[in-house]
Amino acid sequence: MTAYSSAINLFDVTGIVAVVTGGGSGLGLFMTRALATNGAKKVYILGRRKHVLEQAVAEIGQDNVVPLQCDVTNQEALKSAVAFIEEDIGYINLLIANSGIAGPSGSVPPGSSITHVQEALFEISMQDFTNTFHVNCTAVFYTTIAFLGLLDKGNNNQSYRNGRSQVIATSSIGSFNRRITAGFAYGASKAATTMLLKVLATYLVPYRIRANILCPGLFPTDLTTDLIHGKDPTEEGAFPLDQIPAERAGTPEDIMGPLLYLASRAGAYCNGNCVLTDGGRLSVTPATY
Structure with a gap:
């Protein structure tokens, strides 16, 4: 029997130092709460909107x-955030690259003529399409690179012993879904993010830094307001079986659990993994997973 035989110890994140980009709202806020209320030493939440971050701190009450x-699309802003954390505590154990945007939808009703399809999709601004990649993938890369030094120092700090330092990116089942639900730019950018983290998992092996990916399905957040209508989407029966086998959207616990798994001793053997939390949606959708 090891010290980790108890589930409480196995999923323990006491003492962890983490950074969560986009940690003031949506899934980032859920993940921040999961870490902060389960014993994290410090959780730094990064985002562009100061009032949103401050509201999150007040709401969590820790x-x-x-x-x-911090604007994660700005290299100087990332350097400043790293410098602050280095001065404040000197290391981190976990980076959650969570910031993201929905991008242009370019939705076309089923049965539309090829002319209608062409017109609707060609009207999408190239700048908007490219900016989706800029936030969802490029910024994840530069955020990771910016924090490598602090992650390395986390490996050399003995205050948290539940696994080597790691990066976790919030991708999406959209990176595997061949049926467009949130737009070509979103799905393609998330596929790029998923591949990026797999590459980083291999690339960072000599430095003993892990990289894993969380791929959530439909959760009620600011990014999904256009996809959810009617009654409480998290109530069982809100969606038909052929759309989401769980018949509901995700709840905070449905992202908190997988995060605590990866962040704790329970997931310490994971590197280059994609953890899906989608209520079975990919099982009824044409997908590449």
Whole structure:
């Protein structure tokens, strides 16, 4: 029997130092709460909107959550955030690259003529399409690179012993879904993010830094307001079986659980893994997973 035989110990994140980009809202807020209320030493939440970050800190009500205004698409802003954390505590054990945007939808009703399809999709601004990749993939890369030094120092710090330092990116089942639900730009950018983290998992092996991916399905957040209508989407029966076998959208616990798994001793053997939490949606959707 090891010290980790108890589930409480196995999923323990006490003492972890983490950074969560986009940690003030949506899935980022759920993940911040999961870490902060389960014993994290510090959770730095990064985002562009200062008031959103401060509201998140007040809502969570823990003194271990530190808001840092930072635009993850700006290299100088990332350097400033790293410098602050280095001065404040000197290392991190976990980076959650969570910031993302929905991008242009370019939705076309089923049965549309090829002319209608062409017109609707060609009207999407190239700049908007490219910006989706810029936020969802390019910024994840530069955020990861910016924090490598602090992750390396996390491996050399003995205050948290539940696994080597790691990066977790929030991707999406959209990176595997061949049926367009949130637009070509979103799905393609998330596929790029998923592949990026797999490559980083291999690339960072000599430095003993892991990389894993969370791929959520439909959760009620600011990004999915256009996809959810009517009654409470998290109530069982809100969706038909042929759309989501669980018949509901995800709840905070449905992302908190997989995160705590990866962040704790329970997931310490994972590297280059995609953890799906989608209520079975990919099982009824043409997909590449």
